[in-house]
Amino acid sequence: MSGSIKKIIKKIPFVGSYVKKVQAEKKEEEQKQKLEKKRLELQKEQERIKVWLKSEKQNAPDKNSRKISVIVHHHTGEEQLQKLKENFKEAAAGLEFEVFTADIESKQNASFAEFCNEAARKATGEYLFFLDESVQLASECLNAMLLAAEQNEKAGAVGARILYPESEKAISKFAAVKSCGIAFHKKNRNKTWYWQPYDLLAGEETLEVDLQPSVQKAVRVDVMLVLRERFLEVRGFDPAYQSIHVKKDEFSETDLCLKLSKAGYQNLLAPAALAFQSAEEKSKPDQAEKDRRLYNLYVYQGKWQSCLTRMFSEEEDKPIVPDSKKIDICAPMPDDENKKFWGDYHYALAMKKELEKHGYQVDVRPYQRWYESTDSAVTIALRGNRPYYPKEEIVQKNIMWNISHPADIPQGEYERFDLVYFASEKLCRKWENELKTKCDVLLQCADPDVMKSTAGEKKYDLLFIGNSRRVYRQIVQDALTLDYPLTIYGRHWEAFEEAQKCVREPYMPNDQVGQAYRDAKIVLNDHWDDMKETGIVSNRLFDALAAEAFIISDEMPEIAEIFEGTVVTYKDCKDLKEKVDYYMEHPKEAEKLAERGHQLVLEKHTFAKRMDKLVQDLSGL
Structure with missing residues (x-):
């Protein structure tokens, strides 16, 4: 039939609907035939598996002597759970087992890792069998997994071949892998890259495969068998990964498998173990979910990036011997020309200079290089806006110096370090009795060589050097109400018209900052809310005093304690106006405070002093 005749027929209502009906019936018949073919192929594969298992089990230990502890992360409903229990009972015919379940609404089980680990501790079975409630096991699945575990004395986690089940919603996927x-x-995300886990052979439709167990880097926890003693030996799932109640997260299964590999065990896929699981329903994540996933990525990337990189290179079998005279400083700036805008970068360079005087080789690492392989015996993480997680591939001494963003840091993150320095007495006192790890106070500081300056004519009345972070900072708002001109060096002030008019340049080179401070009649300083709450004073105070500048800052009790009255503070706009007016009229008094503050910083608050303490503390770790 020609195309023109078809078009004519479609325009005739009765004939057009008849054609559509015939086409639909034909398509339905084709789907039935395809479905029946897949059923027959699957039946044939299961028969092949039974024959193979029978021959293999002749030399295998008796599985009936093994007790299994089934751990089900239950997260939808009682009806589905009962179906799963009945399915497992059928698959485990003659085998002693116990079942642990958790309800997603249970407040006692805060996360997937915590629930599974607690269940493992209570379990009495020789094996743990992790099972997602959405999984249906084929009759010989458990037999095949036990056989794989029993035949390999180094077995770590054993996984199943997971296929899509028969479903009206996804007929085309039935029996596909x-x-x-x-x-x-490799996968790029958040301006860096990581080793993304993915499912092997996903979508493949060939059922007839080699049934011998194969060694894999990792297997899915949806159907996973592991000896209880080996699970506990590697300390189970890592609770650092955040999850929505007891629902599994993106990386826990991979993390567990990598820990088992690192401990000398082999993770296995048992192709003879067939299980069926539907595709997960996906929904658009909200911001909280996006933040959770990004946090988990940081944990996974930190622990395993360098280890996996070595695994996929020729370096895997070469042991890493930590060099006691090498230190990595991991700071959150990017590895490009924008790092000059980051105070963390200049802070790390000042640390490097002083540590090198102690005979160390120091590598300052932007966040993109954090997880490259290293032979440094020590890593110092400057905790700013991005968390660092100690590497699994090498035994290092790991130190965190928490100099900002304290509100973002959970207890578990602190406890991954051998030593945590807090840039606040108040913050240290808060955590010292709660943390398992050692903690101490190490205030921020200044490098007098970088902040060196000479006295001269004052070029600025009021000076503020800092970025807005796209927030209208209170010190700037208050300064704009005064009768003196304000000069700003910093970025991202465009949204605030009056402030933007005061911006001289978006950036001042760090080696010029000290002289600029000294050239100001008054240097202005402020603190973010979380810094005020936790007592972390701004590093700008140390720098400006090192340059022998006079400073007025927003009020914090710690300022008076640390700087012994050499920094003037204000409460509100009226108080600021009075103090600015006074010191503008009494410049000699301002100079005396600046000189006293300068001497105080040189005596107590330099990078040399801080690194002396750090090096001394290293010997005790």
């Missing part, structure tokens, strides 16, 4: 183990490829 969902996962045959986990592999890795």
